[in-house]
Amino acid sequence: MIVERALHPDWLSCTYLVAPQPNGPALLIDAGGPVAPLVRARERHGLRVVAALLTHHHHDHVAALDELREALDFEAAYAHPREAARIDRGVEALEPGRHEFDGIPVVALHTPGHTDGMLAFVVDGVAFTGDTLFKGSVGGVRAPGASGYEDLRRSVVDVLLTLPPDTRLYPGHSDPTTVREELAANPFVRVWLGREQPDGRRCRVAGEEAELVVLARDYDGGRKAWVRLGRERRDEIVPGSIVELDD
Structure with missing residues (x-):
């Protein structure tokens, strides 16, 4: 091949x-x-x-x-x-x-x-x-x-x-x-797959309140994030560059 x-x-x-x-x-x-x-x-x-x-x-x-x-x-x-x-x-x-x-x-x-x-x-x-x-x-x-x-x-x-x-x-x-x-x-x-626990930290995604589930290195050397947005906990995969972690 x-x-x-x-x-x-x-x-x-x-x-x-x-x-x-x-x-x-x-x-x-x-x-x-x-x-x-x-x-x-x-x-x-x-x-x-x-x-x-x-x-x-x-x-x-x-x-x-x-x-x-x-x-x-x-x-x-x-x-x-x-x-x-x-x-x-x-x-x-x-x-x-x-x-x-x-x-x-x-x-x-x-x-x-x-x-x-x-x-x-x-x-x-x-x-x-x-x-x-x-x-x-x-x-x-x-x-x-x-x-x-x-x-x-x-x-x-x-x-x-x-x-x-x-x-x-x-x-x-x-x-x-x-x-x-x-x-x-x-x-x-x-x-x-349940082999690791979600991150759980609070964050903001382009100004919207969210919970961080995963923050990982992406293919380009930046970061990719899985977040849960708003009160409805809406799951999305987004660029890490728009995720701001709470202090």
Whole structure:
């Protein structure tokens, strides 16, 4: 299994070139760029790109789609129907389920939360998780198209982390991990599974009173927080930068 990554220097978003073997068909997972490393990897392995599979519509995951089409000589691109409509640019709707692209089998898993049409893609036992699950962190639920905390929790705990423990996970940002590693060490997952107690400190989130549940390092070196907001204790995953702890 070939997995080559291009990491955008500003967004830390990942575009992956994926192929079962050299000198055959390949897929792109997401299309944020940069382009040049992917062209070099395609040539080094003798690959022929047949399609791009897009996890969701956010700019940092689709910005280089047209440039990649030209540089890698392919046209087809697919995303969940909701995401395809938001991207447009000739992106076709792809329903969750089993698919095949020029002989490459792919399972598209619907993992809403960060966006309502987020897809994760499993190719030859390797999972590409988009912005749902990162190494040691999870996706936020305040971005455009988000469907909320409960969707995100279910997508992580009931979908992605039910894959076999040794499954390699390639997230939409930064470094890879495994199901086993995230079950053992991800702070959000540990609280969800009852292996660790919530933080419990009072805080403010953009001025709103809240209770802190988890505050953890995020993929970019900043922090991500799970908070319970207001009297109704509304759960959200938010950037740590907008969380102010009470003295």
